[in-house]
Amino acid sequence: MYKLAFYGKGGIGKSTTVSNIAAALAQKGMTVLQIGCDPKADSTMLLLHGQEKKPVIELLREKNQQTTLEDMVTEGYAGVLCVEAGGPKPGLGCAGRGIIAALEYLKRRKAYETYKPDVVLFDVLGDVVCGGFSMPIREGYADQVFILTSGEAMAIHAAKNIALAVDTFQERGYATLGGVIVNKRDVRHEGENIRQLCEDIHSEVVGTLERSELVQDADEMHKTVIEAFPDSPEAESYRKLADAVLQAADRENARRGEL
Amino acid sequence: MLKNLHENKIMRQAPEHYRMEGGGEQMFSSESAQIARKYAERWKTSDAGRAWKSQQAACTSRLKKEKEETADCAAGNVGNSGNTGAGGKSAAYLEDKAEWRISDLDSEHLFPVGIEYTPPARGTWTIAHTPMLVPGLHEVYVCPDGCLRGVVMSAEEFRGLDRFHVIEVREPDLYNGTLETKIIDGVTSVIQQIRREKGAFPSAVMVTTSCIHDLMGLDRNMVYRELSERFPSIDIVQGWMNCTMRMSTLHYEQVQWRQNYAALHPREKDPKSVNIIGSSFPLDRDSEIVQMLEKSGFTVRDLPLCRTYEEYQNMASSSLNIWNWVMGMEACRDLKERLGQKQLHMPYPWTYGEIRRQLTGLHELTGAELPDFDALEQKAEEKLSQAHEVIGDTEIQLDGVAAMLPFQLAELLLRHGFHVGKIYADAVMPEDRDAFSRLAESHPDLSVSAMINFRLRTRKCDGEADAEAGGRRILAVGQRSAYFSGTSYFVDLIQNNGWYGYTGICRLADAMIDAYRKPKDAPEMIQIKARGCTA
Numbered sequence A: 001m002y003k004l005a006f007y008g009k010g011g012i013g014k015s016t017t018v019s020n021i022a023a024a025l026a027q028k029g030m031t032v033l034q035i036g037c038d039p040k041a042d043s044t045m046l047l048l049h050g051q052e053k054k055p056v057i058e059l060l061r062e063k064n065q066q067t068t069l070e071d072m073v074t075e076g077y078a079g080v081l082c083v084e085a086g087g088p089k090p091g092l093g094c095a096g097r098g099i100i101a102a103l104e105y106l107k108r109r110k111a112y113e114t115y116k117p118d119v120v121l122f123d124v125l126g127d128v129v130c131g132g133f134s135m136p137i138r139e140g141y142a143d144q145v146f147i148l149t150s151g152e153a154m155a156i157h158a159a160k161n162i163a164l165a166v167d168t169f170q171e172r173g174y175a176t177l178g179g180v181i182v183n184k185r186d187v188r189h190e191g192e193n194i195r196q197l198c199e200d201i202h203s204e205v206v207g208t209l210e211r212s213e214l215v216q217d218a219d220e221m222h223k224t225v226i227e228a229f230p231d232s233p234e235a236e237s238y239r240k241l242a243d244a245v246l247q248a249a250d251r252e253n254a255r256r257g258e259l
Numbered sequence B: 001m002l003k004n005l006h007e008n009k010i011m012r013q014a015p016e017h018y019r020m021e022g023g024g025e026q027m028f029s030s031e032s033a034q035i036a037r038k039y040a041e042r043w044k045t046s047d048a049g050r051a052w053k054s055q056q057a058a059c060t061s062r063l064k065k066e067k068e069e070t071a072d073c074a075a076g077n078v079g080n081s082g083n084t085g086a087g088g089k090s091a092a093y094l095e096d097k098a099e100w101r102i103s104d105l106d107s108e109h110l111f112p113v114g115i116e117y118t119p120p121a122r123g124t125w126t127i128a129h130t131p132m133l134v135p136g137l138h139e140v141y142v143c144p145d146g147c148l149r150g151v152v153m154s155a156e157e158f159r160g161l162d163r164f165h166v167i168e169v170r171e172p173d174l175y176n177g178t179l180e181t182k183i184i185d186g187v188t189s190v191i192q193q194i195r196r197e198k199g200a201f202p203s204a205v206m207v208t209t210s211c212i213h214d215l216m217g218l219d220r221n222m223v224y225r226e227l228s229e230r231f232p233s234i235d236i237v238q239g240w241m242n243c244t245m246r247m248s249t250l251h252y253e254q255v256q257w258r259q260n261y262a263a264l265h266p267r268e269k270d271p272k273s274v275n276i277i278g279s280s281f282p283l284d285r286d287s288e289i290v291q292m293l294e295k296s297g298f299t300v301r302d303l304p305l306c307r308t309y310e311e312y313q314n315m316a317s318s319s320l321n322i323w324n325w326v327m328g329m330e331a332c333r334d335l336k337e338r339l340g341q342k343q344l345h346m347p348y349p350w351t352y353g354e355i356r357r358q359l360t361g362l363h364e365l366t367g368a369e370l371p372d373f374d375a376l377e378q379k380a381e382e383k384l385s386q387a388h389e390v391i392g393d394t395e396i397q398l399d400g401v402a403a404m405l406p407f408q409l410a411e412l413l414l415r416h417g418f419h420v421g422k423i424y425a426d427a428v429m430p431e432d433r434d435a436f437s438r439l440a441e442s443h444p445d446l447s448v449s450a451m452i453n454f455r456l457r458t459r460k461c462d463g464e465a466d467a468e469a470g471g472r473r474i475l476a477v478g479q480r481s482a483y484f485s486g487t488s489y490f491v492d493l494i495q496n497n498g499w500y501g502y503t504g505i506c507r508l509a510d511a512m513i514d515a516y517r518k519p520k521d522a523p524e525m526i527q528i529k530a531r532g533c534t535a
Helices: A014-027 A056-066 A095-108 A111-115 A131-137 A153-172 A190-201 A213-220 A233-258 B030-044 B047-074 B090-094 B145-157 B171-176 B179-198 B211-215 B220-230 B252-260 B288-295 B309-317 B326-339 B352-366 B373-391 B406-415 B430-442 B462-468 B479-485 B501-517 B522-526
Strands: A002-008 A032-037 A081-084 A119-124 A144-149 A176-183 A205-209 B099-101 B137-143 B164-168 B204-210 B235-241 B270-277 B299-302 B318-323 B342-345 B395-399 B419-424 B447-449 B474-477
Touching: A002 A014, A002 A153, A002 A176, A002 A233, A014 A032, A014 A119, A014 A233, A032 A095, A032 A111, A032 A131, A056 A095, A095 A111, A095 A131, A119 A131, A131 A153, A144 A153, A144 A190, A144 A233, A153 A176, A153 A190, A176 A190, A176 A233, A205 A233, B137 B145, B137 B179, B137 B211, B137 B235, B145 B164, B164 B179, B171 B179, B179 B204, B179 B220, B204 B211, B204 B220, B220 B235, B235 B252, B252 B326, B270 B309, B270 B326, B288 B299, B288 B352, B288 B501, B299 B309, B309 B318, B318 B326, B318 B352, B326 B342, B342 B352, B352 B373, B352 B501, B373 B501, B395 B406, B395 B479, B406 B419, B406 B430, B419 B479, B474 B479, B474 B501, B479 B522
Parallel strands: A002 A119, A002 A144, A032 A081, A032 A119, A144 A176, A176 A205, B137 B164, B137 B204, B204 B235, B270 B299, B270 B318, B318 B342, B395 B419, B395 B474, B419 B447
Antiparallel strands: B099 B447
């Protein structure tokens, strides 16, 4: 089973990218579970055609221990299994605690054993701001972390922070860095900035997505590019990225095995 | 990296004298009852009290309406009144009281759950006490200062501070992210200190975390793995003291009892060895269970009787686990899964039929020879008869902490002519439901009182009321019933005291005679936490 976490600066396009990767892998016949780890609970929106997905935290609030797997998991486009962890109302409560509670509850309800996914994708909020947001990279959750970034300074800064967090947890046997995914914004010195980032965090680019209006068109249709424009070059880019991510995970697993 | 974060100052020893000064009035004294009444009066005139009164008025009005509807329904005036619940008893629940006639109650839901009161009848053992049964085990509690207070006081009370250690969690641990490293480094310091003082590593260390660790999502796997790797010769056992989050449907004492056996390592099974699991008190060695097994060549092991760590580890070689007290259930499930030990549930019975059924089950499973049931029954009858001759018509009150199946016990006593007036219980165990139903039929006026309902805090105890009326004697069976009745004549029975079967009935009958004849200093006796616990 591939267990992959995706981090990156807010607004960088994580959910769009992760949803397209999920759709591409599902179309190849794999069972994919996508878990949105963001209080906004909008990670799986494109896979569910804009349909509102009740997050785990809200379900626990309403039904407590009576919450079932069926309540939490909704089947989306191409059979992708969609879960939203959710969180408290903005300004209230503790979002990190929400992630912890949701992921622990999924585990306790044996979500992984029941659905036996080939791939689990954790789509995580921008920064690892507290212990709750490092939960997806703990032992038993994701094995590899992929960082999404553009060449913009703030995105690069966030990427470095995430890489630092991953490095901090190496001794604990947490997930390792799988690579960098570039979502281009066509800013000045973008390529150079990305190269410098990879050098700084001892990683490499596993895939690059060109800036495209088509992705926004698909977003407006509440669909993934894979579904809305399956024959487009952009869809093909996502398919290639999905393959590249799995290959990178294989390489990283092999390296870990050797260690 | 973790080693660099180590700070010695995070670990501190429990203070030698950590006792609460003053406070803690006992309800036994008339002065404290006056204090309680004074507070109750003050509360009634407060905003909260007035709000409560208004709520009660609404409740009474609902009750009246419900009764009228039920009456209408019985008279055939209403087709279907609905919502009358179990046998028309739901109306009773609208009137929230702490005591009812047994015939008004439903055995599956005795009392509404709400604000609780814990009386100072403290002989039962807690999570700070039962791990001490494991020879040589050291406890390390990791929690904020306020939570530490209770367990430190417990440990000091049983003079167990040389096997009890604390690590304090502070706010900076939350924002600095040092929850994990503090446990690892703190426990390391504790173990090194033990080695310096005793000249050897301890056999086992139970590291108990608190609510804050679960709230913050402590990386439990990493912490305990790291400790086990640092100290491979020590059994590092996980413990939980989490009062705010119920992570499963298990009772915290059930989890604790499971962990008390968690250090057992797999061993080759001995088909002629049996364990008794899950009780703070050893099963009576004269009981039919032990006698049957030992006479047939079995070794019977019981944690409270283990004197060395090796004796404790020998429990892993037993092929069968018997649990008499409900707290042993989860431990038996876990031991079956981990060590492949079979399990047999033999809940402390008080009816002859049930005793025979359980012992026959043991015989069928192990081949141990059955005792002469008729002779044992005859002896129990004689003992009960002797007790009745002495005690006569004196009212008896008993509780569900003294006996796991108090309704079976009440039935036994009532059938032998005793005057049982009240049973204290918050719930009815499944094994006790038949006895409950029979009692509801045969003795509908028998009183059943809650043990933890908040109203008990200010209720006048029966003994006090009787003293004002000229006095009468109450014989209590159990610490809770002794406290609530206010009597000095009581049997100090906690969790059956390990008394089982016919032998258990004989022991109880003797103890009742003794209690009737010799009054005890009840407040002094029952306020001692975890009767018999030593380090």
